[in-house]
Amino acid sequence: MTRQIVLDTETTGLSAEGGDRIIEIGCVELVGRKLTGNNLHLYLNPERDSHEDALKVHGISNEFLRDKPKFAEVAQDFLRYVEGAEIIIHNAAFDVGFLDKELERVGQPAFERFVDGxxxxxxxxxxxxxxxxxxxxxxxxxxxxxNSGRTLHGALLDAELLADVYINLTRGQEALLIDLGEVAQPGVHAERVDLSGFDLPVLAASEAELAMHAAVLAEIDKASGGRAIWKAEKSTL
Known part of the structure; x- marks a missing residue:
């Protein structure tokens, strides 16, 4: 089954290139679009203070982070956790930019080299x-x-919320793109059915149904002041 990691970070500020660092990483694992509970949550010592505006967003004090591990100390554990997974991020350019910079500092390739997109x-x-x-x-x-518990930004909480958001955003895709090979249970044989041989009947609308349809269209046209778009389209045919 597809393994996905919903990821979020908190940082000391907005500019990875300007020297801002990651202070928190939150990861939530989905397998087959279901939460597994195999999550990853890290606080990091950024070796610098957070900007005042950033502190107002995440509320993680500089003092709290003083004794936390540096990114270099957890980099390998983090990379093993995300390796080969599809990563889901809200505003991905921001988080990936910070991750790339942290990995560069420890002599590692860019983040997307380790994951499946x-x-x-x-x-x-x-x-x-x-x-x-x-x-x-x-x-x-x-x-x-x-999201009633979200008074401040937090990487793990935001990743958990984003996991729910992602599942809702893609619910229609799940119905359309579901792979029988992924959902088949052991010992159960699933076959694809060719529907091309079925002769589906065409049911024409009755006179009464056509009259009701025309009445509804007339009401909509009247409410629009005679500007119904289908009338303009019909006149060009």
């Missing part, structure tokens, strides 16, 4: 909901994901 849920949401707010909080509200 990165999926950006922000890009997905912008396609599904163009022109709307697509922050994690906005998506939680839109998709019915309970």
């Amino acid at each position: 990165v999926t950006d849920t922000l890009a997905m949401a912008k396609q599904l909901y163009p022109g709307k707010r697509n922050s994690l909080d906005a998506l939680c509200d839109r998709l019915g994901v309970d």
Whole structure:
């Protein structure tokens, strides 16, 4: 089955190139689109203080991080955990940029060299909901994901919320793209059915149904002030 890791980070600031560092990594594992509980949560000593604005976002004090391991000390454990998985991140360019910089510091290749691709849920949401707010909080509200416990940003909590958001965002894809080979149980033989041989009947609408349909269209046209788009399309045919 497909192994996916939903990942989030918290950082000392907004610029990996400017020297900001990762202070927290939260990872939630999905196998076959189901939570496994095999999660990873790390606090890191960034070897610098967080910017004041960042502290207001994540609330993780500099003092709390003083005795936490440095990224170099946990890098191999982290890479073993994510290796070969599809990684799901909200606004992936930000987190991957920070991970690439941390890996560069310890002499490792870029993050995407270790994983089976990165999926950006922000890009997905912008396609599904163009022109709307697509922050994690906005998506939680839109998709019915309970984020009432999110008073501050936290990498593990945000990864858990994003896992629920991702499952909701892709629920239609699951129905369309499901692979029988992945869901078959041991000892159960699943066969694909060729539907091309079925002769499906075409049911024509009755006169009464056509009349009701015409009445509804007339009401919509009247409400639009005679600007119904199908009338304009019909006149060009």
